[in-house]
Amino acid sequence: METSRYRTSTFVLEIIALLVALVFLVPFYFLVSNSLKKYGDILLDSAALPSPATFDNFTRAWEIMKFPASFANSLVITLTSIVGLTVICSMAAYRMVRRPTKYNNFLFMIFVAAMVIPFQSIMIPLVKTASWFHLTRSLPGLWVCYMGFGSSLTIFLYHGFVKSIPAEIEESATVDGCSPYGVFWRIVFPLLKPMTATIIILNSLWIWNDFLLPNLILGEGQRTIPLSTYSFFGQYTKQWDLALAGLVMGILPILIFFLTLQRHIISGITAGSVKG
Amino acid sequence: MKSKGWSSQWLQQIVFTGPATLAFAIIVALPFFMGMFYSITDWNGVGGYNFVGFDNFSRLFHDQTFINSFKFTVKFTIAAVILSNLVGFVLALLLTQPVKSRNVLRTIFFMPNVIGGLLLGFIWQFIFVKGFTAVGDKTGWAFFNLPWLGDEPTAFWGIVIVTIWSTAGYLMVIYISALINVPRDLIEAASIDGATAWQRLRHITVPLIMPAVTIALFLALSWSFKSFDIILSLTKGGPYNSTQSVALNIYNEAFQNNNFGYGTAKALVFFIVVALLTSLQVYLTKRREVQA
Incomplete structure (x- = not known):
């Protein structure tokens, strides 16, 4: 660590790091390449590249999993929950900081x-x-559950952040005739933006990937992506061609989300966990 | 903020804190206290129940599957916490060197973490069962020809491997953010004084990043101890319940055997253990922190 010059030892470290990265990526290779093979070819040699590649597995899995419906459910519940949590928890945390009554x-x-x-x-x-x-067997019911389970961490993170914002700005706005609600939404909430970004990222990864809560709350025919993957896997155990195509579709949305916003996601998560 | 009178203050209190408090009360607080109540009943999920006093709790201590699930969870937690933190820390050390592919590598190491535990387990089920066999056939390495997930040790280490794969990148990011804040002059001064790389790491870097170590250990501990999704999709607790975690045991007791009363007793014990462990761990590591 003496200097930042690129020397032989750094080159060796670079090679080691790249090899480790390869090990991290191998599971993705197995997943994707086999999802493009016929069943017989998977059994024959799962390490080989698919030849010829076929998208049949995907079209079949798409229909059996009712992928568009599960995707829509996951998306709706994740989006509405992060909006709900952001709104109710930022307000609650703000009040708790500014009015520290017993x-x-x-x-x-x-x-x-x-x-x-x-x-x-x-x-x-x-x-x-x-x-x-009456919260079971309904998406709005699941939403209410996320409000409850998400509130602790979200309020905790907002609470710490609101404390760092000086109250003087709010006082002058009040003197100028702004209502307490106006003060919060026009002045305080925009200042919370960095923490809001962290909170949206943490909550969306959690809610999108959550299996147990929707499994207990939602009824038949209402499935999020983890739920439909679970029942699909149960139905087609060892039918690897279909199962792998289903898995690829299941992880694709969250991977795209991560790869497009990876810088923000990694820094958001660091900020969230360092405080939490 | 000047107060505009008593009723307006009340209204504000309700508007600002009401929704979150209400949701928390019915979703977290109420079930928490109901759980304490149900834990002394023989409730089976439908219909009525009888009070059974502390029978559920005394039954717990003779329930061999529950005791085994605790043993498994403790063993798994120890292995997963140590190994995933080690891997995460070593990766962080690598990526704080001036390597050129740093940003790409960081993304790659972090990537598995955004995939949910359930899907991760399914992906790896395929890799252990089919992928490892193919690699074993090609290379002839005995490691890949083990009966992966088929017997107790391989199922155990299989779950540990998947856990490392999914959490090491997250822990790495925490360690990186601490490592880049270690003052360079301290390290340089030590190396001028003749300290070896290992001594610098052991006596300067590690004490200075203890706050990050606290966080990373705490996170890994609470993830591993509550492991559910990965195990459900990778082994379903098998073979012969040997990889059943406490969380999975509670789930099966309630939703497969319909022993809701007994299940809540297990859940209460689980809560107490988790709460004690996490507070103990934070307390112990906080004591070792050093100010820079």
Whole structure:
């Protein structure tokens, strides 16, 4: 680490790093190349390149998985949940910071303490209470569940960020006749933008990939991508040609999302985890 | 903010904090307390229930599958936390050197992390079952010809490998952000004083990045201890329940055997263990942090 010059030792390190990267990428090679093969060719040699490549698996898996419907469900639930969480949690965190009453401090403490509760330790009674409130078998019901489960971390992250914003700007806006709601939405919320970006990234990766909660809440015929992949895999166990094509379609949306926004995603996640 | 009277303050309190509090109350708080209540009943999910006192808890300590799932979870957590942090840290050290392909490499190492655990497990099921055999046939290496996922040790290490593959990149990013903040002059001064690369790493770099180590250990610990998706899709807890994690055991107890009351007792014990472990871990690592 003495200088930043590119020397032989750095070159050796570079080669090592590239080899490790290759190891990281090999699973993707197996996945994609075999999804383009006929069933017999997969059994024959799964390491070989597909010859000839066929997209039959994809057209069949597309129909059996009802891919467009699952994709739409995943997209709708992820988008509406991140919007909902951003709105209700930024407002709650703002109020808790600016009005540190005993009640608000207590409330914040509860939200933070709840972060250690593992999902599996409350999922059983959740199924019961969710049905009391008619939240089961519906996408809006699932949305409400995400509001509850996402609120702890989202409020925690916003809380820390609001504290760093000086209150003077808000005071002068109030003097100028701006309502408390106007102060929040016109002045404070835009200032929260860096944290909002982090929160959107963390929540969208979590909600898009979540399997257990939608599995418990949603009913037959309402599937997100993880749910349809799961039932598809159960139906076509060992039918690798179809299963792999289904998997490729399942990971493609999130990989495209990651590769287009990777710089923001990586820095957002670092910011989120360093504070969390 | 000047207060505009009592009723307006109340309205603001409700508008700002109401929705989040309400959602949290019915989705997290209520089930949490209901769980405590159900844990002393024989509730089976439908109809009524009887109070059974602490029977569920005493039953727990004689339930061999539950005890085994705890043993597996502890063993798996130890292996996964150590190895994924080691890999993540070494990758971070590599990428903080002036290598040219740094940015591409960072993307590649991070990429598996954005794929959900369920799909990851399915991808690797194929690789272990079919891919490894093909590689084994070509190279003749015994490692690839093991009965992957077919017996206890290979199923265990299979899950560990997939966990490393998916989490090392995330931990790497945390370590990178700490490593680039280690002051260069400290390292240079030490090397002028004749410290070897290992001594510089052990006595300067590592103590200075302890806050990042805390975070990375904490994250890996809580991920591994709560592992569910990857195991469900990779081994379903098999062979012979040998890779059943506590989370999977609770899920099966409730949603396969319909023992909701007993399941909530297990879930409560699981919660207490997770809460204790994570707070202990944060406490221990915080003590070792050094100010730069």
